[in-house]
Amino acid sequence: MFTVLVTLDVLPERLDEFLSGIQQNARACLRHEAGCLRFDVHRSAEDPHRFHLYEIYRDRAAFEIEHRSAPHYAAWRDVAARCVRPGAHVNAFAIPAFPEDLPEIPRPSRLRRRQVVAPCTDRARTSRHTPPTGWRSCQSRSW
Known part of the structure; x- marks a missing residue:
């Protein structure tokens, strides 16, 4: 690096x-x-x-x-x-x-096309229709 x-x-x-x-x-x-x-x-x-x-x-x-x-x-x-x-x-x-303590840095282009980040949890999910973990805390947002 x-x-x-x-x-x-x-x-x-x-x-x-x-x-x-x-x-x-x-x-x-x-x-x-x-x-x-x-x-x-x-x-x-x-x-x-x-x-x-x-x-x-x-x-x-x-x-x-x-x-x-x-x-x-x-x-x-x-x-x-x-x-x-x-x-x-x-x-x-x-x-x-x-260097042994560094996490791997993913390139932005390496994310799968359908993978999105859930706005309330910053956790990746692969389906637009599957609510992320902790979805109740952000029910006001439309998915």
Whole structure:
């Protein structure tokens, strides 16, 4: 497992372009890169123009080869060049200190098509007509 932590400051006048670009990139990474296990985009609670990206890849090669050669990454680099304040982009790379303690990270695309998550319990169920465990606590919701 290989983790990429990115902090960057966005030019205020380019914020909308940045948000669109990073959303497209994050979604494309998860959809088209088998080695991308997670791609989270966070906005700073203190500075509305500072963002933190949290990316997890199967291994370093999945990041350096598969990710960096993807067409959506090239498009993202163009957006970042226009939108990120120069000198305000910091990358950090990490590996798990205790890999044996980490749970497996499922890729979103690996969920079965008919599997849904019950909104009241966060437990997976496979049929829309079978109420989840604890369904009485959320009877007001229509299934």
